[in-house]
Amino acid sequence: MGELTPKERVLRLLRKEPIDTMPFFSGMGMVVMPGIEKVGCKFAQIHTDASRMAMSAIWSSRLMGFDCVVIPYDMTMESEAVGNEISLYENSEDILYPTIPHKKWKTMEEVEIPKDIMERGRLPLLPKAIKIIKEEAPELPIGCWQLGPFTQAGQMLELDMILKAVFKEKKKVEELLDKLTDMIIELGKWLQASGCDYITLREPGVAADLLSPRTFKELIQPRLTRILDAWKSPKLLHICGQTDPLITMMAECHADGLTVDIKNNIKESRKKLGPDVLLMGNVDTYKITCDPSTTVEQAVEHIKWIIDNGVDAVMPGCDLWPAIVFENMKACVDTTHEYGRRPSPAVGRL
Amino acid sequence: MTTKEELLKQLKEGVINYNEEQVKEAASKAIELGYPALEMIMDGLAAGMEVVGELYERNEYFVPEVLMCADALYAGLDILRPHVPKQESGVVAQVVIGSVQGDVHDIGKNLVKMMFDVAGWQVHDLGRDVPLEKFVEEQLRTDAEVVAMSAMMTTTMLGMKKVIKMIKEKNPNVAIMLGGAPVTKDVAKLFGADGYAESAGNAVQEAIKMIARLREMQQTKAAN
Numbered sequence: 001m002g003e004l005t006p007k008e009r010v011l012r013l014l015r016k017e018p019i020d021t022m023p024f025f026s027g028m029g030m031v032v033m034p035g036i037e038k039v040g041c042k043f044a045q046i047h048t049d050a051s052r053m054a055m056s057a058i059w060s061s062r063l064m065g066f067d068c069v070v071i072p073y074d075m076t077m078e079s080e081a082v083g084n085e086i087s088l089y090e091n092s093e094d095i096l097y098p099t100i101p102h103k104k105w106k107t108m109e110e111v112e113i114p115k116d117i118m119e120r121g122r123l124p125l126l127p128k129a130i131k132i133i134k135e136e137a138p139e140l141p142i143g144c145w146q147l148g149p150f151t152q153a154g155q156m157l158e159l160d161m162i163l164k165a166v167f168k169e170k171k172k173v174e175e176l177l178d179k180l181t182d183m184i185i186e187l188g189k190w191l192q193a194s195g196c197d198y199i200t201l202r203e204p205g206v207a208a209d210l211l212s213p214r215t216f217k218e219l220i221q222p223r224l225t226r227i228l229d230a231w232k233s234p235k236l237l238h239i240c241g242q243t244d245p246l247i248t249m250m251a252e253c254h255a256d257g258l259t260v261d262i263k264n265n266i267k268e269s270r271k272k273l274g275p276d277v278l279l280m281g282n283v284d285t286y287k288i289t290c291d292p293s294t295t296v297e298q299a300v301e302h303i304k305w306i307i308d309n310g311v312d313a314v315m316p317g318c319d320l321w322p323a324i325v326f327e328n329m330k331a332c333v334d335t336t337h338e339y340g341r342r343p344s345p346a347v348g349r350l
Numbered sequence: 351m352t353t354k355e356e357l358l359k360q361l362k363e364g365v366i367n368y369n370e371e372q373v374k375e376a377a378s379k380a381i382e383l384g385y386p387a388l389e390m391i392m393d394g395l396a397a398g399m400e401v402v403g404e405l406y407e408r409n410e411y412f413v414p415e416v417l418m419c420a421d422a423l424y425a426g427l428d429i430l431r432p433h434v435p436k437q438e439s440g441v442v443a444q445v446v447i448g449s450v451q452g453d454v455h456d457i458g459k460n461l462v463k464m465m466f467d468v469a470g471w472q473v474h475d476l477g478r479d480v481p482l483e484k485f486v487e488e489q490l491r492t493d494a495e496v497v498a499m500s501a502m503m504t505t506t507m508l509g510m511k512k513v514i515k516m517i518k519e520k521n522p523n524v525a526i527m528l529g530g531a532p533v534t535k536d537v538a539k540l541f542g543a544d545g546y547a548e549s550a551g552n553a554v555q556e557a558i559k560m561i562a563r564l565r566e567m568q569q570t571k572a573a574n
Contacts, residue, residue, distance in 0.1 A: 087479070089452065094482075094512075096452035101479055160457050163414040164421075212412045 006067035014234035022340025023067035027200025029319030035060030050128035081121035144196035148203025207241025261317025270310035365398030368418035387433035448476030
């Protein structure tokens with residue numbers, strides 16, 4: 001296709017250097033069923049074994065033409081590492097991501113992050129999987145991610161308790177978020193030291209359909225900034241859900257690029273941000289990539305519409321739901337590469 | 351003596367301002383003075399929640415505020431509900447409700463459940479992370495008119511499609527409601543669901559509309 005490898009393409013884009021064509025990549029999950037089938041295992045088995053994790057990521061990218069691999073797949077690794085049990089749903093025929101059915105901590109004060117957290121639970125899988133990917137697929141950039149402190153708080157404790165405490169016990173919430181912020185900084189540095197090529201801070205639990213923009217500014221933004229300041233580049237910030245009222249505040253968090261989902265009016269966001277901010281998004285990860293009634297033509301139109309709205313890279317708005325419609329998914333990637341040959345607002349072309 | 355109107359106002363404002371103590375006091379006072387409990391619930395607590403819904407739509411309230419208002423409403427409901435006479439209670443229907451398997455969040459589900467509780471429905475709450483077959487079993491066991499399912503994550507919502515098919519095969523007259531963050535009207539239609547609760551405030555309204563429609567259908571069938 002192009003002159004650059006996916007890794008060169010993505011890393012140059014993240015430095016805002018000219019590239020050959022627009023990449024289709026993500027900071028969130030990019031594993032799809034055809035890639036998992038190629039490895040010969042079930043969805044529930046790709047979360048617990050470094051080789052399966054690495055190979056399902058590689059095959060997903062190779063079969064679809066994605067410009068990256070992203071690990072891990074589920075949001076429970078840290079919560080498991082501090083001592084919670086996870087449900088893997090191994091007997092279910094459906095695609096179900098691991099969850100934390102019961103949380104051991106009942107109050108915010110109990111939360112204490114072990115210093116050696118990266119040696120606990122499944123976290124040690126990640127450096128191993130990164131190593132395998134580097135050997136097997138040196139052409140692919142490896143993306144890793146960390147949940148933001150508020151979303152992570154909802155994995156460690158009951159979310160409704162924290163939401164109510166935002167008003168009733170603000171000080172305790174702040175202390176909790178600070179502890180988690182410290183943990184996220186350390187885990188991010190550790191992932192970077194283990195060899196991931198870019199890192200994404202994803203904080204879906206703070207979208208403007210959940211928390212007020214004022215709460216975002218007071219409670220969340222300073223901590224997201226602290227995390228991003230502590231990590232080295234390239235680093236992205238992703239928030240899904242309603243982000244129109246947040247986008248300019250997101251741009252003040254010191255990330256190298258911003259990513260949003262389908263609820264964001266990306267054309268307006270581009271106007272607010274100007275041409276210099278790396279802005280990525282916002283493929284509809286159900287309607288376009290999974291809904292069997294969507295035609296290839298509709299998928300192609302969706303991607304062109306996103307590019308015309310002023311993104312610098314096409315990115316799914318969330319984890320890709322793995323049960324993709326093969327032709328539509330492929331059409332999304334191919335259209336990005338073909339239609340994305342002209343310069344985007346923040347990134348020129350070779 | 352405190353008038354009925356004063357107490358209604360205290361209940362309503364107590365819910366809006368998430369003041370649990372005020373709601374408890376007003377509810378107890380209403381019982382003490384013998385005012386009709388159902389009226390207190392509907393024109394006091396529920397009326398307050400309606401305003402909360404408006405504040406949420408206008409982006410003045412967000413989820414934390416709504417959750418605190420819901421706590422205040424339940425504080426009043428717990429006191430008032432036992433005093434609603436059976437024939438008045440308006441228990442015309444039952445609902446089976448839960449978050450589907452793979453979803454351990456239940457904030458949306460609980461808000462929808464609250465509206466059913468207020469309206470006096472018999473609620474069979476299956477909780478969260480509920481295996482799909484459980485919805486079908488519970489509907490058959492209770493003969494509930496409505497099955498309401500919620501999924502907060504995109505990754506769990508596809509499961510709902512299967513449940514709808516299973517239930518409709520066994521009992522085509524059951525109304526199905528879907529709600530939760532990633533579910534849009536289009537998706538609900540695609541899955542063959544009857545109702546879609548965009549926000550908790552719409553859920554009961556949608557359910558009542560759906561049942562009215564089902565009754566019509568049955569009456570037409572009977573007439574033929």
